[in-house]
Amino acid sequence: MTWDAFIYYAIGAILLWGAGAALALKYHAKRLPAILTLAGLVVFFFFIAALWSSLERPPLRTMGETRLWYSFFLPVAGLLTYLRWNYRWILSFTTILSAVFIFVNILKPDIHNKVLMPALQSPWFAPHVIIYIFSYAILGAATLIAIYYLAREKRISDKSRMMRMTDNLVYTGSACLTLGMLMGAIWAKEAWGHYWSWDPKETWAAATWIGYLIYIHYRLKTSSSNKTSMILLLIAFALLQICWYGLNYLPSAQQSIHTYTS
């Protein structure tokens, strides 16, 4: 399977996710939306697996390839949130955000080839990147809820339920962020000789991590304001974006050894 086939699988998946999201909004029964979302995920993952096999390496090297996984994990995060907390809006949110990343990939396709530089040939490669992108998706879902909260604060009846939801997502997301970061540290020791070199990517990963630690600690005080908590989530997610791709536009990025576009 080559990249050219992406558009068909992507449209198929978006239609299934969209149908699931629409049904979730309209009806209370959770089974059909869940099945449709899952079917979309199967279609999308089939493409990822086929691309993996044709490239003969994990498709996790380029920015476009990480966007591909992000588009996959967002509906996963949405589905988990929907099933666990019955939050009917979330599937629409994650479908739209996932579609945005899919369109970026269709309009600005990356160059995909079989080349995998020696530094990336490690058993840590796939788990390190996948767990990071998964945490980005979970934290993306938390951010969507934060935006929703800040936009409609006065009209939300059960605020504490919403705060519990973001707390849960942030704990899960930050746990994965920590796992991804520390796997990266252990891998860096094997590949580059040091577990932490303050490479720009590492620095921004640390900044992102501290951002979510601030949210977690702020929430420990029962007197803390909900609004401030949600704003903290937006700031932390902005840091995450810089870490993921934003730093390519910063002067410091020239020094980064975390660059793998050949």
Add this chain to the structure above:
Amino acid sequence: MEHSSRKIWEQPWGYAEGFLFAIGICLAGIILQLSIGKIEPALFAFPVNSIIGALFLTGLLAVHLLAGKKSIVRWLSGVYATIPALVLLLTLSVILGAIQQQPQGTAKELLPPNLFGRLGWYRMTTSWPFVLLCFYTLVILGVTTLRRTAQKQGWRDIGFYLNHLGLFTALLGGLLGSADMVRVTMSVQEGAVEWRSNNSSGEKMELPLAIQLDSFLIEEYPPKLVIIEHETGKMLPVSRPGSYMFEGVGKTTQLAGCKVEIIDYLPHAAVFRDTSFTNVVPMMMEGAAEAIRVKVSKPGLSQPVEGWVSNGSYLFPHSVLQIDDAISVAMPQQEVKRYSSHVTVYTEEGTTRQAVIEVNKPLSVEEWMIYQYSYDDAKGKYSDTSLFELVRDPWLKVVYTGIFMLLAGALFLFIAGPKKRRS
């Protein structure tokens, strides 16, 4: 705010005092930075770092035992002190991540002569504000962890200890250990034995071990073909450069609007070229280049163009095939798939070890880790020189203890989630 009726510095303290404390620490750091300059890690090498570490731990324990119930220590081990410290640490990290950092060995005169330079922002990790703030965070982590031991313990405390003690251990080990870390490079020729290395400032250093390079191997990906613009050398199409990786003779591909047919392939070739003609013949010896014979047709071209394309070697020039006035077929440098060194390592104690070292597969010999670092770029796949990096980090075990505690702590958080609130 719950403390709105309270004056600043009046007990109980809150966020305001937390920010004043953290900013005060940064200011103290800035004063030190302006007056005595950046931290010289060499001054903190063993045993100084161990003594500092021991004093630090004793101090924390003393504070906990003697003043653990005082309101200031209770405040220091709480959210009101933690968040401001994290916010300032985040601020410095953002600066560190945004400003291009200079290598630690850079002479002071070579740094940009502006305010950022004087504040130490070009070498943030050895600047006083950054390091003092890290130690302040460690103090908070330390007293928080100690205070927790005095409480009634529940199952959730496992996660708390793993995360806080793990971060404390990794951070303290990393901070103190950085002064003892040695990183040197060593260049070894095939067949030769080497024990002298170079550090980052170019000084020679003799090591207690010697590396003999038995053989060095490079494996490359198959050659690729691209269409380039003569004038600029840019790969086409400019918006998304296409390339074709060689898969065998007889295949045909489309590249930037051209039909490219693979007619012949020589894995070991001699390439002779002058302005008007190119000749390619098989040659089985070192320095041979790879060459592909292609036939290219393009709409608007009266008849297909046929000829050899090669990316050359250190012996032979590279050779492109001109299609028309504007474009050519070219073969870029091949990407390296793997490179590995077969070595025999001798230690001062008289032990001998044979191993293969490659990227992501370092060799551990006594206190040293030996990494495959690079090779002779100019000779490419015929390089007979291997460049190793040797790293000695006596504090690695401490840092890894912390990292594994944190990993377990993260798994705990993943499974347990946030504490259930009483609503």
